[in-house]
Amino acid sequence: MLSVAALNQYYGESHTLWDLCLDIPAGASVALMGRNGVGKTTLLKCIMGLLPARSGEIRYEDRSLTALRAERRAELGIGYVPQGREIFPMLTVEENLRTGLRARGDKSKRIPEEIFEIFPVLKTMLRRRGGDLSGGQQQQLAIGRALVLRPKLLILDEPTEGIQPNIVSEIGDVIIRLNRARGKEIHFEKREPSVGDEIRDAIVRVNREMGVTVLLVEQKQHFVKRVADRFLVMDKGRIVAGGAMEDLTEDLVRRYLTV
Amino acid sequence: MRPLIFGMRRWCIAMLIMMMPGLCNAAADPGGPFADALARLKEAPLTELGEAVDRLAETNDPAVVPVLRALLDGRLYYRKDDGRVVFGDPAEDGLAIVDVLDGEALGIVGKFDLKKIGINNALRTRLRETLGRLELAADGPAQRLKAVEAMSKSLDEENLELLRARRDTETDAKVSEAIETALALADLASDDKAVRIAAINALHGSLNPQALNRLHQLLEKDDAGRFLEPDSDVRNSAQVAVKSIESKLTVYRAAETVFFGLSLGAVLVLASIGLAITFGVMGVINMAHGELMMLGAYTTYVVQQLMPGHLDISLFVAIPAAFLLSALVGIAIERGIIRFLYGRPLETLLATFGVSLFLQQLVRTIFSPLNRSVATPVWMSGSLEINGALSLTLNRFYILVFCLMVFAALLQVLKRSRIGLEVRAVAQNRAMAKAMGIPTERVDALTFGLGSGIAGVAGVALSQLTNVGPNLGQSYIVDSFMVVVFGGVGNLWGTLIGGFSLGIANKLLEPYAGAVLAKILMLVFIILFIQKRPRGLFPQKGRAAEA
Amino acid sequence: EDTIKVGILHSLSGTMAISETTLKDTMLMLINEQNKKGGLLGKKLEPVVVDPASNWPLFAEKTRELLTKDKVAAIFGCWTSVSRKSVLPVVEELNGLLFYPVQYEGEESSKNVFYTGAAPNQQAIPAVDYLMKELKVKRWVLAGTDYVYPRTTNKILEAYLKSKGVKDKDIMINYTPFGHSDWQSIVAEIKKFGSAGKKTAVVSTINGDANVPFYKELGNQGISSEAIPVVAFSVGEEELSGIDTKPLVGHLAAWNYFMSVDTPENAVFITKWHQFIKNRSRVTNDPMEAHYIGFNMWVKAVEKAGTTDTDAVGKAIIGVEVPNLTGGTSKMLPNHHITKPVLIGEIQDDGQFQTVWQTKTLVEGDAWSDYLPESKPIIAQWTPPINCGNYNTKTKKCSGQKY
Amino acid sequence: MAFRLLRKSAVDVPFLAVLAAITVLVPLANLALPESSPLHLSTYTVTLVGKYLTYALLALAVDLVWGYCGILSLGHGAFFALGGYAMGMYLMRQIGERGVYGNPVLPDFMVFLNWQELPWYWYGFDHFWFSLLVVALAPGLLAYAFGWLAFRSRVTGVYLSIITQALTYALMLAFFRNEMGFGGNNGLTDFKDILGFNLQSDGTRATLFAASAIALMGAYAASRLVVESKLGRVVAAIRDAENRVRFLGYRVEQFKLWVFVFSAVLAGIAGALYVPQVGIINPSEFSPLNSLEIVVWVAVGGRGTLYGAVVGAILVNYAKTVFTGVLPEMWLFALGAIFILVTLLLPEGLTGLWRRKEQAA
Amino acid sequence: MIAAKAEIPGAPVHDGPVADRRIEPAHKPILYLEEVTVSFDGFRALNALTLYIDEGELRCIIGPNGAGKTTMMDVVTGKTRPDKGTAFFGQTLDLLTLDEPAIAEAGICRKFQKPSVFEKQTVFENLELAMRTDKRVWTTLFARLTGEQRDAIHEVLETVGLTAHRDRRAGELSHGQKQWLEIGMLLMQEPKVLLVDEPVAGMTHQETERTAELLLSLEGKHSVVVVEHDMEFVRSIARKVTVLHEGSVLTEGRMDEVQNDPRVIEVYLGA
Numbered sequence A: 001m002l003s004v005a006a007l008n009q010y011y012g013e014s015h016t017l018w019d020l021c022l023d024i025p026a027g028a029s030v031a032l033m034g035r036n037g038v039g040k041t042t043l044l045k046c047i048m049g050l051l052p053a054r055s056g057e058i059r060y061e062d063r064s065l066t067a068l069r070a071e072r073r074a075e076l077g078i079g080y081v082p083q084g085r086e087i088f089p090m091l092t093v094e095e096n097l098r099t100g101l102r103a104r105g106d107k108s109k110r111i112p113e114e115i116f117e118i119f120p121v122l123k124t125m126l127r128r129r130g131g132d133l134s135g136g137q138q139q140q141l142a143i144g145r146a147l148v149l150r151p152k153l154l155i156l157d158e159p160t161e162g163i164q165p166n167i168v169s170e171i172g173d174v175i176i177r178l179n180r181a182r183g184k185e186i187h188f189e190k191r192e193p194s195v196g197d198e199i200r201d202a203i204v205r206v207n208r209e210m211g212v213t214v215l216l217v218e219q220k221q222h223f224v225k226r227v228a229d230r231f232l233v234m235d236k237g238r239i240v241a242g243g244a245m246e247d248l249t250e251d252l253v254r255r256y257l258t259v
Numbered sequence B: 001m002r003p004l005i006f007g008m009r010r011w012c013i014a015m016l017i018m019m020m021p022g023l024c025n026a027a028a029d030p031g032g033p034f035a036d037a038l039a040r041l042k043e044a045p046l047t048e049l050g051e052a053v054d055r056l057a058e059t060n061d062p063a064v065v066p067v068l069r070a071l072l073d074g075r076l077y078y079r080k081d082d083g084r085v086v087f088g089d090p091a092e093d094g095l096a097i098v099d100v101l102d103g104e105a106l107g108i109v110g111k112f113d114l115k116k117i118g119i120n121n122a123l124r125t126r127l128r129e130t131l132g133r134l135e136l137a138a139d140g141p142a143q144r145l146k147a148v149e150a151m152s153k154s155l156d157e158e159n160l161e162l163l164r165a166r167r168d169t170e171t172d173a174k175v176s177e178a179i180e181t182a183l184a185l186a187d188l189a190s191d192d193k194a195v196r197i198a199a200i201n202a203l204h205g206s207l208n209p210q211a212l213n214r215l216h217q218l219l220e221k222d223d224a225g226r227f228l229e230p231d232s233d234v235r236n237s238a239q240v241a242v243k244s245i246e247s248k249l250t251v252y253r254a255a256e257t258v259f260f261g262l263s264l265g266a267v268l269v270l271a272s273i274g275l276a277i278t279f280g281v282m283g284v285i286n287m288a289h290g291e292l293m294m295l296g297a298y299t300t301y302v303v304q305q306l307m308p309g310h311l312d313i314s315l316f317v318a319i320p321a322a323f324l325l326s327a328l329v330g331i332a333i334e335r336g337i338i339r340f341l342y343g344r345p346l347e348t349l350l351a352t353f354g355v356s357l358f359l360q361q362l363v364r365t366i367f368s369p370l371n372r373s374v375a376t377p378v379w380m381s382g383s384l385e386i387n388g389a390l391s392l393t394l395n396r397f398y399i400l401v402f403c404l405m406v407f408a409a410l411l412q413v414l415k416r417s418r419i420g421l422e423v424r425a426v427a428q429n430r431a432m433a434k435a436m437g438i439p440t441e442r443v444d445a446l447t448f449g450l451g452s453g454i455a456g457v458a459g460v461a462l463s464q465l466t467n468v469g470p471n472l473g474q475s476y477i478v479d480s481f482m483v484v485v486f487g488g489v490g491n492l493w494g495t496l497i498g499g500f501s502l503g504i505a506n507k508l509l510e511p512y513a514g515a516v517l518a519k520i521l522m523l524v525f526i527i528l529f530i531q532k533r534p535r536g537l538f539p540q541k542g543r544a545a546e547a
Numbered sequence C: 001e002d003t004i005k006v007g008i009l010h011s012l013s014g015t016m017a018i019s020e021t022t023l024k025d026t027m028l029m030l031i032n033e034q035n036k037k038g039g040l041l042g043k044k045l046e047p048v049v050v051d052p053a054s055n056w057p058l059f060a061e062k063t064r065e066l067l068t069k070d071k072v073a074a075i076f077g078c079w080t081s082v083s084r085k086s087v088l089p090v091v092e093e094l095n096g097l098l099f100y101p102v103q104y105e106g107e108e109s110s111k112n113v114f115y116t117g118a119a120p121n122q123q124a125i126p127a128v129d130y131l132m133k134e135l136k137v138k139r140w141v142l143a144g145t146d147y148v149y150p151r152t153t154n155k156i157l158e159a160y161l162k163s164k165g166v167k168d169k170d171i172m173i174n175y176t177p178f179g180h181s182d183w184q185s186i187v188a189e190i191k192k193f194g195s196a197g198k199k200t201a202v203v204s205t206i207n208g209d210a211n212v213p214f215y216k217e218l219g220n221q222g223i224s225s226e227a228i229p230v231v232a233f234s235v236g237e238e239e240l241s242g243i244d245t246k247p248l249v250g251h252l253a254a255w256n257y258f259m260s261v262d263t264p265e266n267a268v269f270i271t272k273w274h275q276f277i278k279n280r281s282r283v284t285n286d287p288m289e290a291h292y293i294g295f296n297m298w299v300k301a302v303e304k305a306g307t308t309d310t311d312a313v314g315k316a317i318i319g320v321e322v323p324n325l326t327g328g329t330s331k332m333l334p335n336h337h338i339t340k341p342v343l344i345g346e347i348q349d350d351g352q353f354q355t356v357w358q359t360k361t362l363v364e365g366d367a368w369s370d371y372l373p374e375s376k377p378i379i380a381q382w383t384p385p386i387n388c389g390n391y392n393t394k395t396k397k398c399s400g401q402k403y
Numbered sequence D: 001m002a003f004r005l006l007r008k009s010a011v012d013v014p015f016l017a018v019l020a021a022i023t024v025l026v027p028l029a030n031l032a033l034p035e036s037s038p039l040h041l042s043t044y045t046v047t048l049v050g051k052y053l054t055y056a057l058l059a060l061a062v063d064l065v066w067g068y069c070g071i072l073s074l075g076h077g078a079f080f081a082l083g084g085y086a087m088g089m090y091l092m093r094q095i096g097e098r099g100v101y102g103n104p105v106l107p108d109f110m111v112f113l114n115w116q117e118l119p120w121y122w123y124g125f126d127h128f129w130f131s132l133l134v135v136a137l138a139p140g141l142l143a144y145a146f147g148w149l150a151f152r153s154r155v156t157g158v159y160l161s162i163i164t165q166a167l168t169y170a171l172m173l174a175f176f177r178n179e180m181g182f183g184g185n186n187g188l189t190d191f192k193d194i195l196g197f198n199l200q201s202d203g204t205r206a207t208l209f210a211a212s213a214i215a216l217m218g219a220y221a222a223s224r225l226v227v228e229s230k231l232g233r234v235v236a237a238i239r240d241a242e243n244r245v246r247f248l249g250y251r252v253e254q255f256k257l258w259v260f261v262f263s264a265v266l267a268g269i270a271g272a273l274y275v276p277q278v279g280i281i282n283p284s285e286f287s288p289l290n291s292l293e294i295v296v297w298v299a300v301g302g303r304g305t306l307y308g309a310v311v312g313a314i315l316v317n318y319a320k321t322v323f324t325g326v327l328p329e330m331w332l333f334a335l336g337a338i339f340i341l342v343t344l345l346l347p348e349g350l351t352g353l354w355r356r357k358e359q360a361a
Numbered sequence E: 001m002i003a004a005k006a007e008i009p010g011a012p013v014h015d016g017p018v019a020d021r022r023i024e025p026a027h028k029p030i031l032y033l034e035e036v037t038v039s040f041d042g043f044r045a046l047n048a049l050t051l052y053i054d055e056g057e058l059r060c061i062i063g064p065n066g067a068g069k070t071t072m073m074d075v076v077t078g079k080t081r082p083d084k085g086t087a088f089f090g091q092t093l094d095l096l097t098l099d100e101p102a103i104a105e106a107g108i109c110r111k112f113q114k115p116s117v118f119e120k121q122t123v124f125e126n127l128e129l130a131m132r133t134d135k136r137v138w139t140t141l142f143a144r145l146t147g148e149q150r151d152a153i154h155e156v157l158e159t160v161g162l163t164a165h166r167d168r169r170a171g172e173l174s175h176g177q178k179q180w181l182e183i184g185m186l187l188m189q190e191p192k193v194l195l196v197d198e199p200v201a202g203m204t205h206q207e208t209e210r211t212a213e214l215l216l217s218l219e220g221k222h223s224v225v226v227v228e229h230d231m232e233f234v235r236s237i238a239r240k241v242t243v244l245h246e247g248s249v250l251t252e253g254r255m256d257e258v259q260n261d262p263r264v265i266e267v268y269l270g271a
């Protein structure tokens, strides 16, 4: 699905990514981990085309992305949820969502209803300006906005930062549901009927067949373990380890993830 | 409401067309009194021309009206070599001339072969009056109205006689009213108290400026402190009539002031609305905005030069042309300069300041530093006469309408098309907009082009009001920024409301404070207003705005 | 190669470029003509053009540059009074020569400046006389741009009108800022003032750019030249070329020259101008004639003095007579002003003026107005025994400009 | 800390040294060397450079508020002009009886506009010390009143910029009015002498030049001390994150006000030195375009460095002098192109070029 | 001299259920929010919120996104004026009459949800700016660092672990380091009350632990109010927890109590 080869990136004179290589098979859900400042965000931005790479190649679905502008990459089905949410502050929630419509390619003028099924809070705040939302609401909006594109590859940079715990787990569910490639069933323990349950049912209904490939940067290990089926570990601008989630050993964690 | 009379010039042209037939069969006796009088017309020095005109009029020849009309319009010449008096009309490389006496077309001659029979202002008034007497029975009611108006300027016995005679046969209500007013004015001088009172009553509520003056005179005292009008009854009626007229006038004056304010506001709005996009939405401090307007104004000029015979429709060509030209220049500026400066908004100020110097000098080099003369089409000249006290100048009226149309169109574009949303998204977070699949470069170019194009269209409107010269832009740029900021950056409605309120406030102040002080007060007002509302009239509120 | 340098100090950019660029071209033409005739004192004349950019301090700086760096023999330049005021101390300090070609408010006479435009008595007063006598005007609107030339002119006119028995209530004075563009209220005001039953006229000292919107508004509000004639002192052919004049026919201007004047000298001048500027539609105007006169006077004086030395030329030029373009001969007076005819013209639809009145003889420019109490006793005389620009005939003393 | 010291020694010392050298050498080259000497500097040059130096001081003032405090003032020309008018009024009063009407008290323009007596606000200007006081006080007080209102109401960004522009525009219109008693459009001119010295003598000019250079040095050093002080850092912090500074307990508006007033006073001093050298002050100094140009000088030189502003002001004005003489009909093209190219190619201004080189080394 | 609530001048007597549920009444309250309501265009971000913070206590505030936690801090620090209600600091200081600097000076300091440091200045300078001193204009102009002040800065540098980075520009720090720097800046202000909005967002597990230690070490010396969504972190520092929901207090109590409150589970914690 996505492969990066020998990628080098510099901020001015400072070399941030070093001959970086990675490979993400279609349908996978990959967690990218690493300490603060090792270059995770930088890598994602390069993939998205928001930062120029000095050398190396990025391929996506058998075509080279290297020469494409960011907006073309979005049209090809790469959705991006940036670190720090990057909501358009003066646009209303609805307008924030509508920004993704152009890249859908189906000339649709309506925001797909499934977004509101996933994040009902957005529906109640359609007219409020994005910048006025609380931090957590903004995060939901950012994910919703990326989903408007109907992405085939979804890139999320620390999506749980500042999110209330139950929504964090919902986001996890959403990611799993969108990804689905693992074919795992998600179990919702039905207790009393509640709003939350309805949401989950909705998510289950939505996009069963989607099979979105996911690339996720995340610090919370329990979340990662639940959502991702593979991991990659980055250190000092390189990928230093990777594999199936089960292979993420304590040793690796100690070496690359603790301060 | 009464039928509307359009401006003087439209009427003149109507006259010209109407007299054409008369002109052709004007074959007068070459040795007769008419020919003599004509010869006298040609020879008389300016001081004696008046008598010559009277002599000509007395001949009662059918050709008198066209000759006097031509004299008035400056179309009467005589040939230097043989002294034949001719009508001259501009033609390719000179004047097409037609003999006055026998109607013979004498072909086209150069300007230097002819001498114009010139008149002056005093004579013009006299000519109009003479023509008025002659045309009191003309076919067109508008013509008759002019005739009555010209005659009321000097209400001697002869004129009164004619007017009284006309009163009985006149069919047009407006003309009748004008005649009644004229006669009533004359009656004010009557010896008979009853006639005077009747005249006053007839003038009750009249908006004819002479009526008010004459009524006022009735109330004045002479140097010895005696009333000019001895009879107190007459004075009392006059008092009442004056009151009624003045209260009407107050209302119309207020309406006039509001119109003045709206039209000034329309100019401000037009000048700033493009800036509301390039500056307000995109955040580019576009110092070249004024020059983009200037380009629009020059486009109007060029279009008029390119289609000389079609003045009336030239503006409709100029508007899209100016939009395109300014938009293209705007896109060029954006692609060539501004796109390298996103994220450095203050530096756009420096670069666009350079661009503005450049564009100014460019038109100076191409068109010379002189102002260009942009003609006003007939349908935009003169005024829409609501009544004697209130008339709306047509150019301003249309510009007001045009301003609202441009605003509505722009609003629709920004609302209906995707570009409105996308441009704001790009302005707020360029990288994220890209990541959402918005082609930021195209959006930037189009938006800047749109704002610039609107500046060009504003230039077309300005060309109808003011100088078309290299400095046009500079005289509006400060005001434009003021309006956008006053209205609240990023809010088109704010620009509209802001522009109109500043316009009206300015015009309300002007009669009391004078033009300069009014402007100063407006500026001080803006400064103080911004203290109260630091983000303009329609601020962008909340957390979002603080980030 | 040895040349005589002539400085040309006219704004080629900024607000005044509209008016002044033409004067720069006029000077280039005149110098060109003179060189064709063999130059001056056997040397070629070399124009030095600078751009003071409508910026008054820059005028002073450029003057200094011309006089010290380029060492020009004379400077022809300035338009606005403030630019002249800015240049004045510099030409006096460095003892240069300045020929100033524009009608102005008077109240000045410098040893180093020659005023070839009209003083108020050569323009304003005759125009008002004409309106009073010929058009029987009884009510007056004095409308001007708010700066010193209109202020002074209006003060002189007000005094003059009052001396003729005009009452206060029949005079309306209105000032507007430079470049004023929204004339709606003021024109409505004038219209109201003019509807009081007495013949009313507007005496306009409105400057430059403000005229176009002013006249447009007049036309649109239906104020014809017959109803309320406007006589302007700052609107010439050049200004009219930027206005659609059809609605303005019959409004007036007072100048010392019109392009339409029918004399052989003028015909030659116009032809040469068209050849030089390579554009047959270009017009000529009064300040151009002033430069024509001024330049010819300077040439004559240099020839007479046999040198370009300032003091010698300054002495020689007084009394020099050269033909003007209206058929007379203008003379440089000891007060550094010249004699000029006064012409009143009506605007025609082709953008030209038709002369409707003119003085029988040439009028001597008066540096110090007789209608202002403070300047009444002052005279300028740059010949012995007085030899100064403001000699107070009461106190018998000189003051002011360098003497 | 070390970093700052380094910066100071790298630029400030040579910069001040050059200025000091100019202060001494230029007047010497003008007065002491004979005109025939190749090293002689003409009075024209001295006056010209003197004018540049006052512009440089003005640019320095703008850089303080814009480069360091983030207040883009589009109205600093107003403070400059006020200082200039204060000095001009002194110079007018010095004319005394030598005016054209010989009135010992009233300036000429008042005489012929029929003023009967000196308006009260002209009192005191016959004293030099009083005028100097007003040179600083008038701009300072205006800046104080304006800034107090604006900063207290938290007017920021373009809103602030535009009302500063409105301020100078309103003052321009006001000073154009002859009723104001400042000579209207003609302004104040025809000055004779200052402190008894003839303004047109070379000695006086050289002295004025030296005064300008010294004022610039003083202002530069003072400004440097200010921006390197803790106050300077607070102000820079305000520029970058105004709200955060408030939550640290600083009264942001007072800091802004202080810098704004300080800068306005510097601008006033620049104006006061400018007027006797160019010989005229008129309301067009208040024109919004003039103020805009000052900002352009600073941007061309490179903002937020102090010396960048000085370099920018001098270079742009030098270019103007040269172009208006050499390319009288095309110079706007040249100047426009320079502005565009500097923005595009040198984002940190001309001095940025040099800084970049230094960093590379 | 423990002032009973009713005796506090200016603070209205409040006998609502929240007050009754106060757990450790022995402590003297330092921050009083009573019936505070804030609305934005009709939307109530805070709805008659009543909250007391005691001197020296470490209080965690949790609640769903949009519950009004940040808005509550905005009210306390003077950034937002409430429509209704009162806010007192100590017994006499009416926060609603003060502006931001005055509140900061009185001793309430705040860390923002988004790390906000002066990116162009060094770590050292950032701390110096924050330091508690006379912050008037003229004194600032002539301010020189005393040895004592320098020591204080160094001490804080040690505390937040940035000694090695003291001369780096703050903009060059990683996210976590910026968070610490900002906490350091709070410490420099020697506040009585620290409001800390989401201090561990974006931190790795280990960084989070260090932050927890840091905050715990402040307990007793300062009142600390922490807003955080990371429950592990909250658990590790929590003494008393307040749960906000839709602009008012849903419940308040010890962590284990709160955690098992079905309402909290429903609106916040989830299954």
Ligand SMILES: Nc1ncnc2c1ncn2[C@@H]1O[C@H](COP(=O)(O)OP(=O)(O)OP(=O)(O)O)[C@@H](O)[C@H]1O
Pocket (backbone or CB within 6 Å): A011, A014, A016, A034, A035, A036, A037, A038, A039, A040, A041, A042, A043, A083, E172, E173, E174, E175, E176, E202
């Ligand atoms: N715009 C920039 N200019 C210069 N250096 C940068 C810039 N952005 C990031 N860096 C540096 O590049 C390195 C990688 O940053 P990046 O944001 O990719 O880290 P990260 O792994 O995403 O960290 P975190 O977990 O804190 O988000 C860091 O050392 C950072 O300081």
Ligand SMILES: Nc1ncnc2c1ncn2[C@@H]1O[C@H](COP(=O)(O)OP(=O)(O)OP(=O)(O)O)[C@@H](O)[C@H]1O
Pocket (backbone or CB within 6 Å): A128, A132, A133, A134, A135, A136, A137, A162, B541, B542, B543, B544, E040, E041, E043, E044, E045, E063, E064, E065, E066, E067, E068, E069, E070, E071, E072, E113
């Ligand atoms: N200026 C504003 N205009 C409109 N709504 C606002 C504004 N400020 C805040 N809100 C709304 O008020 C509510 C409370 O916001 P607040 O930021 O206090 O939540 P929070 O509890 O801090 O949430 P989070 O945990 O997600 O940061 C939110 O719904 C938000 O959208």
Ligand SMILES: NC(N)=O
Pocket (backbone or CB within 6 Å): C079, C080, C081, C082, C102, C103, C104, C105, C149
């Ligand atoms: N002298 C003039 N017209 O300013």
Ligand SMILES: [Mg+2]
Pocket (backbone or CB within 6 Å): A040, A041, A042, A083, A157
């Ligand atoms: Mg990151």
Ligand SMILES: [Mg+2]
Pocket (backbone or CB within 6 Å): A134, A135, E069, E070, E071, E113, E197
């Ligand atoms: Mg929050």
